[in-house]
Amino acid sequence: xxxxxxxxxxxxxxxxxxxxxxxxxxxxxxxxxxxxxxxxxxxxxxxxxxxxxxxxxxxxxxxxxxxxxxxxxxxxxxxxxxxxxxxxxxxxxxxxxxxxxxxxxxxxxxxxxxxxxxxxxxxxxxxxxxxxxxxxxxxxxxxxxxxxxxxxxxxxxxxxxxxxxxxxxxxxxxxxxxxxxxxxxxxxxxxxxxxxxxxxxxxxxxxxxxxxxxxxxxxxxxxxxxxxxxxxxxxxxxxxxxxxxxxxxxxxxxxxxxxxxxxxxxxxxxxxxxxxxxxxxxxxxxxxxxxxxxxxxxxxxxxxxxxxxxxxxxxxxxxxxxxxxxxxxxxxxxxxxxxxxxxxx
Amino acid sequence: xxxxxxxxxxxxxxxxxxxxxxxxxxxxxxxxxxxxxxxxxxxxxxxxxxxxxxxxxxxxxxxxxxxxxxxxxxxxxxxxxxxxxxxxxxxxxxxxxxxxxxxxxxxxxxxxxxxxxxxxxxxxxxxxxxxxxxxxxxxxxxxxxxxxxxxxxxxxxxxxxxxxxxxxxxxxxxxxxxxxxxxxxxxxxxxxxxxxxxxxxxxxxxxxxxxxxxxxxxxxxxxxxxx
Numbered sequence: 001x002x003x004x005x006x007x008x009x010x011x012x013x014x015x016x017x018x019x020x021x022x023x024x025x026x027x028x029x030x031x032x033x034x035x036x037x038x039x040x041x042x043x044x045x046x047x048x049x050x051x052x053x054x055x056x057x058x059x060x061x062x063x064x065x066x067x068x069x070x071x072x073x074x075x076x077x078x079x080x081x082x083x084x085x086x087x088x089x090x091x092x093x094x095x096x097x098x099x100x101x102x103x104x105x106x107x108x109x110x111x112x113x114x115x116x117x118x119x120x121x122x123x124x125x126x127x128x129x130x131x132x133x134x135x136x137x138x139x140x141x142x143x144x145x146x147x148x149x150x151x152x153x154x155x156x157x158x159x160x161x162x163x164x165x166x167x168x169x170x171x172x173x174x175x176x177x178x179x180x181x182x183x184x185x186x187x188x189x190x191x192x193x194x195x196x197x198x199x200x201x202x203x204x205x206x207x208x209x210x211x212x213x214x215x216x217x218x219x220x221x222x223x224x225x226x227x228x229x230x231x232x233x234x235x236x237x238x239x240x241x242x243x244x245x246x247x248x249x250x251x252x253x254x255x256x257x258x259x260x261x262x263x264x265x266x267x268x269x270x271x272x273x274x275x276x277x278x279x280x281x282x283x284x285x286x287x288x289x290x291x292x293x294x295x296x297x298x299x300x301x302x303x304x305x306x307x308x309x310x311x312x313x314x315x316x317x318x319x320x321x322x323x324x325x326x327x328x329x330x331x332x333x334x335x336x337x338x339x340x341x342x343x344x345x
Numbered sequence: 346x347x348x349x350x351x352x353x354x355x356x357x358x359x360x361x362x363x364x365x366x367x368x369x370x371x372x373x374x375x376x377x378x379x380x381x382x383x384x385x386x387x388x389x390x391x392x393x394x395x396x397x398x399x400x401x402x403x404x405x406x407x408x409x410x411x412x413x414x415x416x417x418x419x420x421x422x423x424x425x426x427x428x429x430x431x432x433x434x435x436x437x438x439x440x441x442x443x444x445x446x447x448x449x450x451x452x453x454x455x456x457x458x459x460x461x462x463x464x465x466x467x468x469x470x471x472x473x474x475x476x477x478x479x480x481x482x483x484x485x486x487x488x489x490x491x492x493x494x495x496x497x498x499x500x501x502x503x504x505x506x507x508x509x510x511x512x513x514x515x516x517x518x519x520x521x522x523x524x525x526x527x528x529x530x531x532x533x534x535x536x537x538x539x540x541x542x543x544x545x546x547x548x549x550x551x552x553x554x555x556x557x558x559x560x561x562x563x564x565x566x567x568x569x570x571x572x
Binding site: 052054077078079080081082084086088090092093094095096097105106108109110137138139157163 | 469471472474475476477478479480481482485489490493494496567569570571
């Protein structure tokens, strides 16, 4: 269990005092993947660095399993850090060491015997899927492979917590997904807590159980990923969610405008399906119920999150008014989130 | 002294030339060794005390910087003279190759110290932070991150320093420290023997080439940043 209690952080700069973190209260359960999302400058790096004491809160306390990280002595903090792995956006590998030697580095720091170090390093290299690359140097690896080394290195001392500081932000989309799958796999196998910061909702959707949205050093929204995706409260969260769940949002708008010009009497609705709803034949039921309504699918997509799927569907409905109105009500009755975005009258 | 006097190889005392060459080589190597050690310490001190918030540490940084800048700005030929009393106390002589060592080291170490500091500063800050996040102590970071990660830069820096030390060694030779510089000056220039000047020069140039070649080779072996 990780707990931020009334955590604030201020920096003194030449331009005056900067409030990087303002009154953050956060609980992170063990064995979860917790994502903190925000734009750059929102304070997420500061927040995650408090978990391994690279940054100290000005006020408040940061607890991991009851230990106040910000109050440890320098020596105790070093010992505590053995149990907190960290991966970085730019991997931060030592180029002068081979893959194996890089993974062995934290074990050297922790004072593990040489034979043990070798054994553990080879195990971890297998775990992250880099068999056969033990003796290569980081310079000859691809970005994704470098991050795998980073992950293996972070896991060397069997940490309870893995911190991920924008670990996929320097990778291309395909490699990003590879690394995310690796993190998910590791969480399942080793049952460790992962705290990650990112500016991509995609990362949150794909692997996180919980999410907190950070803006201007404050947590403006927090909860289970599916709930936040279903029902984003704050404008910023809505922006993150819509950018992710509907990447072609603008294109859809253009199509909708054209359709409305062509068929001024039609009605356009947006349906949002969650979890099992996405698997039900809701639209065809509606068509059976209201056979006079003509239906045109404008756009649609479906996304997978850790807790279930989320789908959106844009429909154009034309036909006799009572039938159209009835079909919209029918959809609402089935608890599909139905939003009439163009009324056509 | 006509041009023909440069090619009268019978006038060269080869045994003397050999021992002078050896003197130049060992004086250079010994001073490179001390320069490397002292320079690394100076560089480390400068690097570690930079941007400190503590007043005491800032004073140390300022003092080391001052020492480095003073010794780097004194022309070598003057430094030898300035250091005569110091040399005398340290090695009990002011002539011969051993007497050249203190001034050689004191002029080269601050120069190399700056190179060390620069090399350390070129290391990616993120790598140092990663080591810190793993729970590495300050000394672990120095020995397992700073030094190995900057090694190619340190070796090429030391090569540059070693080559300028060859020049200084020759200069020190001219005022009694022995070696090829002394031979070229005393037996060549002062006795109008162009051949000795030519041979001594060729030997010094060869020595510099060999140093550069060894340095480049070492860097190539230890630098793993390029595939």
